[in-house]
Amino acid sequence: MITLAHYMLLSAVLFAIGLFGVLSKKNAITVLVSTEIMLNAVNLNLIAINKYIGVDGFYGQLMAIFVIAVAAAEVGVGLGIIISMYRNKETISLDEFNFLKW
């Protein structure tokens, strides 16, 4: 019997993997992509909860739709930023982008 907990643990694993990607990859694209994995993990949670707990409507799925929409927008802007970063510095390695200091 697959319960809510299984899905949530799966979601937690995916979230952790995404987080690891965000924290430890040099490539800006991978970092962005890893956040997408984290967002997907969240969506998974929302939908699972909607199924197992949310008896009075489809709010969880609706929320997931909104998350997807925002995530799409975010990817669009994020990739735009990455491209412009690349244009300016000829690299997208985040180690080179450290002027946000002092």
Next chain:
Amino acid sequence: MFNGEVIAFAIVAFLLIFSALGVVFMRNIVHSVLFLAATFVLMAVTYLMLDAGFLAGIQLVVYAGAVSIMVVFAVMLTKRSDLHETNLFNSLTIPGAIISLLVFLGLSWVVVKTPWNIAERPLVDPMAINKIADLMFGKFVIPFEVVAVLLLVALIGAIILALEVKPQK
């Protein structure tokens, strides 16, 4: 115990985790992106298992379709001659791994410890899409419109950011 549902979940979950790990651990960015597409597709499968067909559709269209393609474009636009070793770890790998592990453990702990208020019967409704539509154009119409505006703004923003800057004379 090992009914079809469990086996399907096990296989999908394994593949999902595997492909997600692939996204992170591949040293070539192109491989990474391929695994990403796989992750998105597998996620859609998971949604289907959760009786969220509409969401699965959206997942396929938006993520597996649009986002993956966009990422590929981005890779292409920022590529260098040699694609090997394009997706390396930085100096924070070990602390990052520890933190990620701890986050996972924390989340798991919450998941396990929380006495979830499970409904007696899972919410399964073939007319789900209608209900969602009602909500979206009824109660949540304003967030819906806001998201629409957000997408428009993001679109314009992305264009402006990616636009070639003319060298000033």
Next chain:
Amino acid sequence: MHFPLLTATLLAPVIGALVIAFIPKEEHKAIKSVAAFAMFVALFLSVFAFFSYDLAKGGFQFVEKYNWVPDLGVQFYLGVDGLSLPMLLLTNLLGFAAIFASWNVNNRPKEFFVLFLLLIAGVMGTFIAQDLFIFLLFYEVVVIPIYIMVVIWGSSKRVTKEYAGMKLTIYLLIGSAFLLFGLISIFVKSSDLLGHPTMNIEALGKVAFPKDFQITIFPFLLFGFGSLLSMWPFHSWSPDGYAGAPTAVSMIHAGVLKKIGGYGLIRIALYLLPEGAKYWAPVIAILATVNVAYAAFIALAQKDLKYVVGYSSVSHMGYVLLGIASLNIIGINGAVANMFAHGVMAALFFSMIGFVYEKTHTRYIPDLGGLAHQTPKLAIGLVMAGMASLGLPGLISFVPEFTVFVGIWKNEAMIPKFLAVIAIAGVIITALYVLRALAYSLFGPRREEYDHLKDIKGAELVPLVVLGFVLIAGGVLPFLIMDMVNSGVAPILAKLGATTAIGGKF
């Protein structure tokens, strides 16, 4: 519903600032005229309030009270009594004079006068608010314009204006941090004792705080208000700050802003925590005596006119503190009147020094000399301010000083005679440094490099005329101020006297 006099007084400069905000920034004349008019209205209203205050009735008059944040017991409560009114009048007098003292500001006058009018409104608010919350609110309103004005329009001499502005602001904020702690403790304690929250000072005054609490909390108020009043050793912001600040800010700062410290000590610390005051009075007396003597000696060693007056004002604040420390009605009357007197005279001093600096581009005394030849009216102003500063009878500061002396002389139990003697000996040192500064900057052989100077004229004369008039009128007819002050101090002293007499010995 009577005419909301206090709100109108408070709003006059604010409206003036708003009007100025809509004037194009090139229209210097218009901006200055609007500022002057706004301050004239405020001055007129406060003079009206001063003379229509019913002395026989006493207490708070022209009261306006609206609930504001009922959960915290905050009321928008304005009212004036014999303690607030002289301060209100002083604020507007100096504000009016300061507008004319800065008549020659041509660097961003629009911003200058807007900030200045807001500053005046803030200072006024602290004096007429009878609610702790509103009091603190207005106090914070004051700090910000001062910082901006010092940093933009100030002058760098021994220290840079940025340093001066920073020091001034940080000290004021540190003072208010002490204060905040003390006031919040009082508020919380009183809520516990009363069962309902209130910020009304009068209502808080009726609460009987336990003695230990009073003794613990009083030093916070003492050092909070004390650092505003430039009590030793929290005084060093004052000379640097004045030296760095533009004329108008020096005038307002030395003239009234410092007095918020003394006013708060009497209105809040003494009134709410009388037993704490009795316990700590000897400490105040010692610090105050140090203030008087120490700052007077340092003023002797100064070569910059503004530093002389800066240290002199620290020294004079020692008399105010001494009056407060005497804890009897004579001394406290003297302290309040001394605040008024010092305000007028310090403002006159600073405005005249401002003109000297504007004309000669120096305030360094050895570089000046013989200015009485070229600018006799300016010299008259400086001599008048100087004479008031050294407590010449017939000018406003003598009677208050004398009263303070009687007060401390009377309180033999707490203030040892030798402290009083040292404090009174301060008048000798004061005479020494004031006369030296005057002699070496105004008198002596004519200097040809200053032959091109023009004497003050037109609008520049206004500070001299207005403040000079008050100096003389207050000196010849001291009862005008003393009666008013007495009516305000008497209720506070009644409460102080009602508490059981404890030695306050350490």
Next chain:
Amino acid sequence: MVEFAMHNAWLIPLLPAIAFAAIALLLWPWPKASSTFSILMILTSFVLALAVVYGVYTQPELIEKSMVYTTRWFSMPGLRIDVGIMLDPTSAMMLWVVTLVALLVQIYSLGYMEGDPGFSSFYAYLSLFAASMLGLVLSSNLLQMFVFWELVGLCSYLLIGFWFYKDSAREAAKKAFITTRVGDFGLLIGLLSLQLIFGTLNIPELAEKAVNFQNYVSAETLTLVLVVLFLGPIGKSGQFPLHVWLPDAMEGPTPVSALIHAATMVVAGVYLVGRILFLFKEVPAAMHVVAIIGGFTAFFAATIALTQTEMKRILAYSTVSQLGYMMLALGAASLTASMFHLMTHAYFKALMFLGAGSVLHALHGKAHIHEMGGLYKKMPWTTWTFVIGALAIAGIPPLAGFWSKDEILLVVKEAAHEAPGIYTPLFWLALITAFLTAFYMFRQVFTAFFGPEKPENHPHEAPWNMRLPLIILAFFSIVGGWVGLPWLEKGFGYWVRMGEFHHAEPDYVLMGVSVLLALAGIYLAYLMYLKKAIDPDKVAEKFGVLYKLSYHKYYIDEIYLWFNQMVVDGMGKILYWVDLYIVDGIVNGIGAITRGSGAVLRYTTTGNLQTYALVIFMVIVIITLYFAFGDASFASLFLGGGK
């Protein structure tokens, strides 16, 4: 008229005050108008003062009980200060002296100050001075008196520094103000103590309470209070050790020296002590202090005057010496003798100062007596009036000075019967001083006015408006003392007194001795400076050290200067150092610590995005761990639930 003047005596000081205000605000561009208005006002005051004098003369009851009008000045619980006027023979006498000298000096100044750029302001200051001095004289309250006391000090400051372009004038003005300030500090403390002891500063009330002062205060405390209070008169009346400002004050225009630093302001100290002599009388120790200070000052200043060479300085030290006489008389408990000498001294000293002014005017500022000589030919009026003044101060009968000085010697001699240990030496000192006075005065007269003419000088007689005051004052210097002839039944002593009137028998031996001493002094001066029978330089050599001490005024100025520069200024410098490097050092140190910690901690801001994210999640983990294993109730404080 008399009635009006008596009841409206406040007009007397008010009129010159109006003159001051009018000149300061309105008339200053027109010198002629200023001086005319000022003189008119002081003349009116003079007439009113005359009326008051006559009124007092017709009402002998005022001797015992003065006429007092008061009104509240300010008050609060426990402190009430009244202002008012107090008329009795003493104040009437002072009114007469002050208005007379002020009027004459203002007339004199018409000539003396002619063409000065500050002519108008000079008259403004003179008017302000007259107003303040008259106010002081009429004061019924000690604090009110202190107010005017300081105001005359201000006028003195302004007038000494009138030619402020001279460094010396500027310094002298400052010195005068500060030196008297030191005294005023004591006076202020004395007044505070009196206020707190007796609860009032009104002179009549004090007089009532003084009789049984034991109810209020112990004798020792009262003595201490009075001695401290006496610092004020010491400063104002140039008594030792605060006399140093008075000779320097001669930097002011000469009419000012005559008015302020000879006839009126400097006697304020004497007047003040005279006003509260009833207190001093209660405690003999305080009296002794007054007498000793007075007697010593009289002698001390006379010895300095012996060797000075500047005309006005000699007169200044002579003034100090004569003020010492007056104090001595007060110390011998005699208001009469003191006030009598005050009055005659005002006549002849003002006369001599104005005469000196006339000489300076004629010689264009040459001040040293050795630069003068033989002036009597060209300036007969000046010379002979000056000689009258000198004879008067030397104590030659029947001139004014003789009678008053004799009176003082007499009272000191009488006091010596009661306390011989104190007053006998003072009596001898006073006698020696009389001799010295005659000597130094005629040293000046013979050197400056007689002897050979100096060809480089082209003196000329003063104009009429300067001569007229000289003549009037010379007249009073001769006859002024006759109001106090010892043979009169109801002479000066009947009117101006404190306590019972007792008619002293004339002491012919004492008179004879004092006249002989005066004549001896004059003769010695004649021998040394006119006949040159004795060479002054040789005498000076013989006395070596003493001469040097006297010539350098016993180095008191130098000591004060040293004290001022080393101790007071040094203290200022040290404390400034403390303020800059310790008090402010701590403040700046705290600031530096803040900045330093910022400089170190800023390196935590790496600029690397992922580091920030790492820290964020680390904190999330820590918080989660805290929830998991920590104090849940504290955690619930943030989350709200948990109960």
